[in-house]
Amino acid sequence: MEEASQHNTSEDCWVVIDGKVYDVTSYLEEHPGGDDILLEATGKDATEEFEDAGHSKTARELMEQSSSGNLTQRSLLFQKWK
Numbered sequence: 403m404e405e406a407s408q409h410n411t412s413e414d415c416w417v418v419i420d421g422k423v424y425d426v427t428s429y430l431e432e433h434p435g436g437d438d439i440l441l442e443a444t445g446k447d448a449t450e451e452f453e454d455a456g457h458s459k460t461a462r463e464l465m466e467q468s469s470s471g472n473l474t475q476r477s478l479l480f481q482k483w484k
């Protein structure tokens with residue numbers, strides 16, 4: 403969490419959801435909920451905010467697809483570490 407909290411800028415942004423770290427840097431501009439909310443969600447466990455936003459199955463699938471490593475999906479590039 404401490405390491406993830408260092409990545410809190412629009413050039414380098416990680417969020418932690420449900421114990422997993424997502425590099426959302428290249429997704430900031432694409433995120434329908436806006437880049438600000440993702441930047442504010444760095445440095446803490448963002449699971450509650452993620453759930454409160456009522457994300458769709460599609461949003462969750464995008465996240466899960468990222469778990470196999472680096473991949474581009476609708477301009478979405480994530481890295482995830484368990």
Ligand code: HEM
Nearest residue numbers: 424434435439443448451452455456457458460461464465
């Ligand atoms: C990191 C993975 C994330 C992905 C892939 C993602 C993806 C999406 C997608 C696809 C939508 C459009 C609606 C939907 O399909 O559910 C959305 C909306 C939204 N997201 Fe995220 N999101 C992520 C993280 C977050 C986080 C951490 C927050 C809050 C801190 C957040 C807040 C919101 C909000 C508030 C909306 C609603 C926007 C609106 O309806 O005006 N998201 N997100």
